[in-house]
Amino acid sequence: MLCGSKINMDLLFMKMNYFFAWGAYAPVVPFFTTIGKQRGYSAFAMGITLTGMQIPSVVVRPVIGIVTDRYQCRKSIFLIGEVLLAIAVLGLIFIPGATAPESIADEIVFETSLYWVFFFLLFFFYLGSTMRSLMEDTICVSLLGDNVHEYGHQVVWGAIGFGISSMVSGVVVDWFSKGRDHNDFRPGFVITIVCVAFDIYVSAKIKVKQVEKTENFNGDMKRVLTDFRVIVFIIATISFGFFYTFIQYFLFWYFEDITNLYHPEYEPYIKTIQGFSQTIQCFLGEVPFFFISSYIIKKLGHMNVFSLGFVFFAIRFGLYSIIKNPVVALSVELLHGITFALPYSAGVAYTAKLAPVGAEGMMQGFYGMAMKGIGIPMGNFVGGYIIKNLGIIDAFRIFSIGSLTVCIVVSITNLIVNRMYKSENNVVQTS
Template sequence: MLKNKMLNLRLLAQIVTAIAFMSIFYSPKLDLDSEAIFSCTNSGSIFENVTGATIDVSLVTEIQKKNFTECQLTCQWTNNDLEVLCYDWKTCRNDSETFTAYVPLNETKYNENTATVHFQIDEVYYEDRLFPPICTKSDIYQRFCTVVCLDEDVNNLLKRNEIEDDKAYHIYQFWIFLILMVIAWVGQAVSVSITDAICFEMLGNKPNRYGYQRMFGAFGWGTLTLITGVLVDVLSKDKAKPDYTLCFYLGASILLIDFMVSIRLKYQQTKFSSNIIRDVGKLLVNIRIWVFLIWCVCVGICTGIMWNFFLWHVQDLLTSHGRDQSKSLEGILMGIQCLGGELPFFFLSGKILKKIGHVHSMSVVLLTLGVRFILYSVIENPWYFIPIECSNGLTFGLFYACMASYASIVAPVGTEATMQGLVGAVFEGVGVSLGSLLAGITLSKVSGSLMYRYFGLAVLVVGLGHIFVQLLLGFQDHLPVVDTNTRVNVFEKVRLDDRPELTSIDPLLVKR
């Protein structure tokens, strides 16, 4: 039987998260039109991709291995075009906009210099007649058409890569996806915050061992992303788009296992705050807490860019260079981030925080993020990103341990979950959201490489600014007053373990 509200809320959050993410998989997909440019001369007819479209070179290679397909083209004709069609094709109707074309796919040509794919048309079927599509009276040159082919690879190659921003808000699929994402992330944020609070409560007076627990999450993340990345590539072989079915069902299965384990968790909340708002409010009048929260926002901005745009940047680089095995590389990168970065640094986080302290760790995280982003901006081959991903141990492993333990240390008794929720809201709700928004706006105007360069330089400046502010405050300044006797022993133990000048905890500030 469940005995406390925190654990109940965590279980509910897990269920909500699982349902929302699985609902995303079954949500209605946006049907983008396939578009092409049609031309007809006395030597024959072709259609090609719209100028400016991003071409998947690996998909072109797959198409060239095939024989024939049938495509239906609906084009925008001029009056002169209709006269030519009437003369050469014997189709003299003013509404003769749509025709069927037989396309030999093995004759498909790709011009790398102009990023153009040419599809030859052997014959046209229209009004129960089959004839060669030639135009002898005059040329029909570059007419815009929508295309529907029996071969899905051709459809996907010619599909529009994006829709205009102002039109997205009028599409119901966008709102369904947005609502489900909000629900899923709310559930995930609640689950993570409460899990951290429960973990610190169970660790008692040894919060510096939080990293030992958290590293198992990094191990699970790294292992599964590495495996699923390879499996998605294998299961998506000969398909136009990656098949993510395995990812969704595997994720739901893991959440179900997590739920079953959580039910058996032997935990009962024993400490409560008589006035949570008052106790937390006392912290917010201290300048150090505001510096800490601003630091969380800044790292959150960078994390949002990583979470939402890093793999996008990797995919763009791979596509532009015509490289295959994109999901395998993405899985490897995620695996290195977790197994080669987060895992060892979560394990060592307690020792690192004890050695250099929370304040210095905060500066290290910001400076490492700046260097990491600048490296992304100058490296063109994403396979060279692999060694860089080990720095994720500092930018996320050390960061998260520092953030969570700092919040736990300063939280008055009974407000641990509230403090973790506040810090989580600042990090993800403000930082990650703001980073995603700013990066999205920037990416619409510049390339991914330039975006990372701009943000990299900015976070380096912020890192230097953080060092300067901490020098002004003094590394031996103090944390806020903790209004309880029961926390004295805990704070004293953390102070001795973590060095007073670095955690800034002074027993004189703890009311006795």
Template structure:
């Protein structure tokens, strides 16, 4: 007897799945590279760090505020759709943000038959970057704009075969020429990088050999080269950090980042509230919807990285145009798909603040929020400094490891999303029903502690790859548990408010505090920072399990499993959106 497998799809939830895929496909290509793009705009690490300290705080405020507005005026879907479009607009505007004034200044000298230019002290170059520059056999082109005087013009006239500049009327206080630079001859001396100059070309003339006189001529030059690494070595932001805070470029960039961040926060929190409303009494099915987001993020983040490198060949800076425009395109598609969500806000609350406020005095909710903060702190460390750890480990392994570090980081991101989040979002409903929310929370803290400690003992950065499969437990399962529990305990009509509040606690308090503490610790302890955070997570695991055990002994209704009435509703799912039926 043959057995047929019939696939029954809940068409009402298809737009929700499509939203998660398109939304994360749209935000992934930009969010993954925003800090690098900010650096390319000329902002220092200090300035970028300040920006990323402000953003989670803005998200912490925005999530509950817009969630409460959506619940109060019954306009969840409208705010949700507007925030999607606003995110796309913010991304495009960020791409066109003006750069901070940046100067690339070198010292050019010509003597003893050799023309060179060198960086000024303070422009550090590591051995791997030097090796990468030296490995290039082709000539690179650099355009120099230098201060000029009579001695220099005399050398140009007599030694560089430029007779037209012997006329004093054509001699100005600036000398502009293009130099062919052989990167393989680059050297380091007394902390400065020295680049040899091959042939040179004056405006409207062919390349000639720059013959240097016995007496040295030297000058200061602004320079721009076609090679990204050379430009990166000689580039110096023209303003100090305290001056940058007064520039309109900084405030415009910060304002656009806040708009983009707040819009994303609103879409995520209200989107989850809409999802749980559509799931009805099946909140455990949330992971089946959310896994499509991991799929979108993982695939597009990898593709975008490859495209950025391909479009940046031969350019002095990375070309991010593909990331921002692909993001905008996916977000517009997400807006069109989200329009088709068959959803209406049915639950209404008489007094949202009163209903939510009652939860905040419940012991189980207090412990739940502390759990969110604890996991958020470790998540902040991973988000901000895991790639730093990978680069530090790669540097310790040598230049060969550094040559593949970006590839490794791309694979890490892919494993996190496709090998970690995706399967555990899929399994989250089964796990939550099998062991309950409280045991799941304890499990997350335990595995997170183990993950942090493993990071601190790894010496070869490629061994981080198998550790990343734990990301499914520490983020995929965590996020499903956090969101579904918030949905279950939320009083009717306060779903968006509750999702916003929980998201604000996790990100605005947990991730923000974790990033701040990790930044201070990493500056001193480097990779050991992960070990100390891991110990903290293991301590929180013991405390969480112990507090829960004591509450149970005292017969306090503080179990993290859903309330009894909610548990009675979560039965075997006979209305799955994807059901296999034997016939």
């Protein structure tokens, strides 16, 4: 090797894992709501659907973290999650491709057997992704050890994989949908299956090392979970998940609505536009900010990074509410690095810093539970209801005001708590 350096093969495989895993998500996750929309399901029906499939992770994430910490089985759960995800996508490929010219009444939707097949396929997809993503981050921070601040340098490869896969899947879906009165999402699902197959091969090569719990484990956990700074962090994480869901699940709904209302000439290319929005998010948003996340987190602090994210959520939602051209709206995706990559990296790194020895999985489970088990389901339910009743444009105006309000509340609370702990520490040192 040049310069006498040695490649850490486990971290290399970890980077490859992120690349293929996130690449597998790209043709499916952002399209969830538009797949449902094509079937005639309203925004509220899809909000309930996404909420229902995500709520179990409130229990699943911490339980998996506890079980894998105790029984030293992180890699097994990791691989089982990937297999479950692949089975769900195979089901999506073969489920009848129902379409509806207009929205179907919600009460009718929930009475059809086809809806429930669709729901449970999404449920098992999310369950598999929950199992593997929790173990993925836990294994990654364990491999990094004292260099956990370099987490962004690993996960950036996930952004690269997501960006490439989303663009390719958007193009192939438009290509295979030519001449049809609906979009054929199956080519994208095939891309997901291929990425999962490569990911399973790569993940199997990662050597997982787990540390035994310390004797003071229970006391350490109680101290962490009752720390007011941690409580503020959890609240910020829930809020982060709440607002992020509008980007992850309803952005494509926004692109389709403004295209149908104001620029129908773009309809034949809508999946390409949607896929390209993800590519911009990843390559011009996430990639640079994942690389510099370590520097920014050190300079600003973990919680200040969250506050910065909420400010830019407000700006981002505000821009969506005034832009009516889907091509122009693509420029807003440049903000994705500040509204996702930075706060997500800060959350994983801060959780790893707080975790007692041997409880890394449990703590990452609590972080994931707050963001993906509470925040995102709440966002789906509330977002779906508001979008159905007010429309996507007015919804984004409300989300913008809400994000700015949360930023102010979290920033002030964090400042008060930090000053309180600083005063307590000064008293202890002088006594």
